[in-house]
Amino acid sequence: MRVPFNYLPYQFKSPKKYFIGWKKLIKSTQFTLGSYVEEFERSFAKFIGVKYCISTNNGTDALILSLKSLGVQKGDEVITVCNSFYATAGAIVACGAKPIFVDADKRYQIDINKIKKAITKKTKVILPVHWGGASPDMKKIMSIAQKHNLKVVEDACMGIGAKLYKKSPGTFGQVSAMSMHPLKSLNVMGDGGIVVTNSKKIANWCRRYRNHGMIDRDHISSWGVNMRLQPLQAVVANIELKKVKNIIKIRNKNAKILDKYLSKINGVSIPERKKNYIETFALYMGRFKKRDKLMSFLIKNKIEVKIHYPIPLHLQKASFKMGYRKGDFPESEKQAKELLTLPIHQYLTNKQLYFIIKKIKEFYK
Ligand SMILES: *Cc1c(COP(=O)(O)O)cnc(C)c1O
Numbered sequence: 001m002r003v004p005f006n007y008l009p010y011q012f013k014s015p016k017k018y019f020i021g022w023k024k025l026i027k028s029t030q031f032t033l034g035s036y037v038e039e040f041e042r043s044f045a046k047f048i049g050v051k052y053c054i055s056t057n058n059g060t061d062a063l064i065l066s067l068k069s070l071g072v073q074k075g076d077e078v079i080t081v082c083n084s085f086y087a088t089a090g091a092i093v094a095c096g097a098k099p100i101f102v103d104a105d106k107r108y109q110i111d112i113n114k115i116k117k118a119i120t121k122k123t124k125v126i127l128p129v130h131w132g133g134a135s136p137d138m139k140k141i142m143s144i145a146q147k148h149n150l151k152v153v154e155d156a157c158m159g160i161g162a163k164l165y166k167k168s169p170g171t172f173g174q175v176s177a178m179s180m181h182p183l184k185s186l187n188v189m190g191d192g193g194i195v196v197t198n199s200k201k202i203a204n205w206c207r208r209y210r211n212h213g214m215i216d217r218d219h220i221s222s223w224g225v226n227m228r229l230q231p232l233q234a235v236v237a238n239i240e241l242k243k244v245k246n247i248i249k250i251r252n253k254n255a256k257i258l259d260k261y262l263s264k265i266n267g268v269s270i271p272e273r274k275k276n277y278i279e280t281f282a283l284y285m286g287r288f289k290k291r292d293k294l295m296s297f298l299i300k301n302k303i304e305v306k307i308h309y310p311i312p313l314h315l316q317k318a319s320f321k322m323g324y325r326k327g328d329f330p331e332s333e334k335q336a337k338e339l340l341t342l343p344i345h346q347y348l349t350n351k352q353l354y355f356i357i358k359k360i361k362e363f364y365k
Contacts, residue, residue, distance in 0.1 A: 003352045005304035007345035021235035036234040048168045052203030054195040055229035059157040059179025062193035063091035066153045066175045069202045072097050072124055079118045080127040081110035082314045083332045088155050089313050101314045103329040107271045109136035115144055125151045130159035130169040133280030138172035158282035160186045161248040170196050185280045186244050188236040192229050250346040251281040261357040267364045283308050284344035291338050294363050301359050306341045
């Protein structure tokens with residue numbers, strides 16, 4: 001039995017509805033911004049429960065736009081976690097600021113108890129990540145930020161469709177970023193990103209900076225760039241947004257099955273699932289003893305597993321120049337050697353799920 005990691009061939013198996021949408025778009029020739037992009041921004045804001053949504057080229061741009069909207073610049077420090085995708089740190093550096101890494105906790109989220117120690121006079125923003133589609137305790141992070149007069153930008157790139165304290169990731173901080181890359185719960189046959197905020201001022205600034213700083217055709221308010229979402233992607237986003245709730249429901253059902261059986265296996269450790277948190281399971285991760293051997297074993301059995309990621313951000317070459325060293329964040333370093341991501345997507349059958357469990361049991365016997 002083959003258990004694929006990639007769900008895109010299933011998701012886009014019948015392309016007819018996209019062609020219908022694109023046909024209308026082509027007729028309208030609204031090829032930059034326009035009504036399809038606006039329709040998506042309105043629906044998405046409603047879906048997440050925020051006042052303003054500004055779509056972008058991709059999640060990385062959404063992060064850069066969010067940070068810039070708060071005035072993050074050269075000389076500033078931004079506190080974030082060392083186990084994330086490159087873009088989290090890359091966006092901070094792209095703004096001229098320095099990423100100040102904090103170790104991960106046992107749920108692979110930013111270790112909230114270590115944030116305070118990372119705050120200096122230069123700190124401007126805390127940038128927590130909803131890693132893998134799970135969430136750090138945003139209420140606690142907001143209260144640390146308020147106490148120290150700091151702003152919060154959430155990297156909710158993997159968090160679309162998740163919930164904590166009955167709210168969506170991205171709705172706690174002043175301004176937050178999300179991604180519609182193929183690996184995320186809402187994905188659009190290419191790149192796409194979103195900035196969300198409840199501040200009219202931030203929303204206006206983002207909307208202008210995204211589009212050359214333009215007030216109208218002949219006037220700009222400040223220098224900006226082009227970070228616009230493509231209308232072709234907006235058409236796909238409008239269709240896919242309607243599926244997100246169901247996708248998350250199925251993934252949670254799948255995760256429950258894996259959790260139940262894997263947590264009983266000696267050598268496997270599944271992170272705590274917080275009560276009243278809904279995860280997106282963009283990544284279903286666990287810690288596995290003899291991870292590399294298990295990985296080869298599973299791949300040999302046609303179960304496609306991945307590692308997110310074998311090298312934490314602070315151990316990348318680019319971080320050495322900033323003064324980071326091996327041993328700085330021991331929890332993340334340990335996790336990087338044991339983490340494995342299993343297929344969890346909404347197209348898996350129960351047979352496939354139980355096959356994963358069976359093979360992992362067999363490995364540890
Ligand atoms: C995917 C992702 C990004 C980057 O998003 P893109 O749309 O690929 O640019 C940033 N941060 C995290 C945590 C992500 O998962």
